[in-house]
Amino acid sequence: MSGPIRHFIDLWALDGATLRALLDEARRRKLARAGWTKGRVDDDAPAAGRTLAMIFQKNSTRTRFSFDAAIRQLGGDSVIATAADMQLGRGETIEDTAKVLSRMVDAVMIRANSHADVEAFAAASGAPVINGLTDRSHPCQILADLLTYEEHRGPVAGRTLAWLGDGNNVCSSFIHAAAPFGFTLNIAAPAAYPPDAADLERAAAAGARIRVTRDPREAAAGADAVITDTWVSMGDKDEAARIAALTPYRVDAALMALAHKDALFFHDLPAHRGDEVAAEVIDGLQSVVWDEAENRIHAQKAVLAWCFGAAPRT
Numbered sequence: 001m002s003g004p005i006r007h008f009i010d011l012w013a014l015d016g017a018t019l020r021a022l023l024d025e026a027r028r029r030k031l032a033r034a035g036w037t038k039g040r041v042d043d044d045a046p047a048a049g050r051t052l053a054m055i056f057q058k059n060s061t062r063t064r065f066s067f068d069a070a071i072r073q074l075g076g077d078s079v080i081a082t083a084a085d086m087q088l089g090r091g092e093t094i095e096d097t098a099k100v101l102s103r104m105v106d107a108v109m110i111r112a113n114s115h116a117d118v119e120a121f122a123a124a125s126g127a128p129v130i131n132g133l134t135d136r137s138h139p140c141q142i143l144a145d146l147l148t149y150e151e152h153r154g155p156v157a158g159r160t161l162a163w164l165g166d167g168n169n170v171c172s173s174f175i176h177a178a179a180p181f182g183f184t185l186n187i188a189a190p191a192a193y194p195p196d197a198a199d200l201e202r203a204a205a206a207g208a209r210i211r212v213t214r215d216p217r218e219a220a221a222g223a224d225a226v227i228t229d230t231w232v233s234m235g236d237k238d239e240a241a242r243i244a245a246l247t248p249y250r251v252d253a254a255l256m257a258l259a260h261k262d263a264l265f266f267h268d269l270p271a272h273r274g275d276e277v278a279a280e281v282i283d284g285l286q287s288v289v290w291d292e293a294e295n296r297i298h299a300q301k302a303v304l305a306w307c308f309g310a311a312p313r314t
């Protein structure tokens with residue numbers, strides 16, 4: 001492939017048409033393999049002869065297994081390590097690690113403690129780098145979530161999504177997605193755990209419609225989707241303070257009843273029933289959390305194919 005290396009670090013580094021094409025490609029590939037076994041390779045095998053390295057500085061279930069399934073369904077292979085297994089865990093620099101790995105594999109997915117480390121990795125890497133979650137964002141998750149919304153309810157443009165709870169990394173990626181995908185985002189978060197101010201400012205400059213409130217009922221009212229996440233993200237130390245501040249944001253049946261009658265419930269998982277979400281909601285009829293988890297595979301296949309230079313279909 002000629003041209004700049006196609007890193008996938010944050011959604012707003014890609015233009016709206018490319019992001020739209022990624023979602024459409026994900027859907028197309030998913031539909032084309034309906035009924036197939038999970039290990040069968042797509043007919044065009046766009047990653048044949050390519051290897052994806054995955055590095056984890058934090059725990060993962062969905063990101064690890066969905067990227068592994070994704071690269072294999074595209075006809076490629078994977079190698080996985082935790083940072084603790086690598087010399088990275090003994091002080092080798094991010095930059096040296098990036099230079100070495102990109103001589104050995106065709107792309108790197110990294111889940112890192114620090115967003116700056118992913119940016120430094122990408123700057124030094126000769127191969128595409130994909131953000132598999134940092135303290136600041138989780139772009140792959142939001143692509144999977146939007147794919148899920150559209151499978152159930154059609155185009156997300158013009159709809160209203162409500163984020164309730166911690167203004168965290170996953171919330172930031174929804175902020176990044178609001179302008180290019182054309183949805184309205186209502187965010188309800190406590191004063192102590194607000195959404196990122198710089199993200200909100202940049203999204204507003206890009207034309208995003210985002211409303212921020214402290215009141216979870218106001219954010220949920222009439223929404224087409226209600227979304228939450230853990231109150232204590234990986235690396236957060238102030239668990240007791242978080243639980244105290246975030247308890248009013250628990251998504252229960254009463255809160256869901258304020259949303260549109262066809263509203264869907266989203267959670268990126270892992271979930272904590274009785275904390276950020278009541279069991280009756282996450283295990284109820286409006287919940288699409290298992291589709292979200294599966295769609296990590298399909299969304300990431302589109303991302304990987306794009307990183308490998310496949311032209312997005314617009």
Ligand code: CP
Pocket residue numbers: 059060061062063064133141268269270
């Ligand atoms: N949603 C998500 O990224 O899950 P994991 O932490 O299990 O990868």
Ligand code: NVA
Pocket residue numbers: 133134168169170229230232233234268269270
């Ligand atoms: N906000 C959570 C997401 C986990 C997938 C965390 O960063 O731990």
